[in-house]
Amino acid sequence: MSIEPKCLEDLIKEFASLPSIGQKTARRLAYHILTRTSGDVEHFAQTLNDAKQKVHACPSCHCFTDQEICPLCISRRGTKSLCVVEKSSDIVPFERAGIFKGLYFVLGGVISPLDGIGPEQIHLPQLVQRIKDESIEELVLALGSSPEADSTALMIDRMLSGENVRRTRLARGIPMGSDLEFVDEVTMLRAFESRVSL
């Protein structure tokens, strides 16, 4: 005999289906929900539905937006620089740092033949088209540091070899505040290879 009501079990399952939430945390969250007021829980449910219904991909840069075109694309700030990220949430740390003044392009993934993801499954053709259409002058590739991200960056570089567009990628090295003792070998190797003159 299950000691938990069916609808509570269902809620635990829903929480456990989220990334980084295990069975124990899911149970904790579900029991927590039951201690909230009905109004609170209804608001949570409504917020879930609202976000899903109102948010869609910007047709120009593919980032998540609730407008017809996202505010960044509408602003048309620094249209000659384009920063390519893997997913919409990768834009957040850039904007928080406030360092990049151009526009973004969400690729929607990286090429991974083993997972059946080729150039057509992500927005690669649209990226190349946009670079040509809008005479982009600098393309900053900010695609993470996996082997798949590296080969995707390489492919983008090759596809643009005939174009007059400067291609850069984010520097790799020791992150701020980290203790050298705990830096992994690959990061160490890259930081050493890319050492700069004082």
Added chain:
Amino acid sequence: MSIEPKCLEDLIKEFASLPSIGQKTARRLAYHILTRTSGDVEHFAQTLNDAKQKVHACPSCHCFTDQEICPLCISRRGTKSLCVVEKSSDIVPFERAGIFKGLYFVLGGVISPLDGIGPEQIHLPQLVQRIKDESIEELVLALGSSPEADSTALMIDRMLSGENVRRTRLARGIPMGSDLEFVDEVTMLRAFESRVSL
């Protein structure tokens, strides 16, 4: 200018209001929700509302149930033994281990004068009443190991000093599979004090 749509920000706030979910995990969960199908998200929202609307406290043992009285109380199994737990979710590990064949009583917290929680704020009077009404023979106190839980257990023990009911509490010691090197001092002290003959 915020780069995230308002409804997405709201969803991040909702997730961040849950226990053990920080700002970064909340953002990750909210972006994950946007990648789900509309049907999936509606189901999640519905499950939240269902759980909150259907689940309430059992009038007899105060555990969460969607029935008028919870299945365990209805079963009336081992009615002479009562296990007192702090919250409804504490019943789960007992039932999973399948060791206790009596009934449970959810106290709804422990006494904590600094937080303004006295005997009347939790279900202490109801517990004493039930023990008297149902001639309980053994009371197992399973209230966690905080100082507040200890003093609550002590108070229950005193309130029942005139009653013919055996009072026990869970043993304390080294948990299974743990390395002695990593056991904290208080657990070590208690395990040593409660050492048993071979």
